Amino acid sequence: MFDVIHDVHLTTGHGGRDRILYEVKKKYANVTRLAVKTFIELCENCQLKQTTSRKSLIVKPIISDCFNARCQVDLIDWQSSANKHGYKFILNYQDHFTKFCILWPLKEKTAVAVAKELTDIFCLFGAP
CATH class of the missing domain: 1.10.10 (Arc Repressor Mutant, subunit A)
Known part of the structure; x- marks a missing residue:
């Protein structure tokens, strides 16, 4: 054998x-x-x-110490469920400290459209 x-x-x-x-x-x-x-x-x-075992990456958490110090913006594709008003995307703005989310509908996913909506959010809460 x-x-x-x-x-x-x-x-x-x-x-x-x-x-x-x-x-x-x-x-x-x-x-x-x-x-x-x-x-x-x-x-x-x-x-x-065979390769030797690699050191694993050290993951460091993002630490925010107050509201609106750091935020995250994601775009959600909603084209398959577009509504009658023509909104195809959702802008998700989330504060890292409080996890507070703002969901904003978008008709198109362009830099100009996203910048306009972010400007509106910054006018409400201030820029991070």
Whole structure:
């Protein structure tokens, strides 16, 4: 069984467990997944090829200490449910500190339309 797995492993270019198992099962029976996994763990080339574990990214939360210090703007596509007035998008303005949301309908998703509505919001609450 070792020779069979070895030959297929080399012909697949040091292929992974599932690829080797697929190729072996075309010609041979009773070759287990565990046998293929063990073979790959003993292959020096495959072990050298594996990357070392990468350090995970450190996620830093966005901290706001007062209302309107930081905000987030998202556009929601509502074209499939456009109403009779022609509004196809929703502008979602959210304050990070209080999570307060303002939803504003938009007829089009252009920079000019978004800037106009943001200006209206800034006139109500002030700019962040």
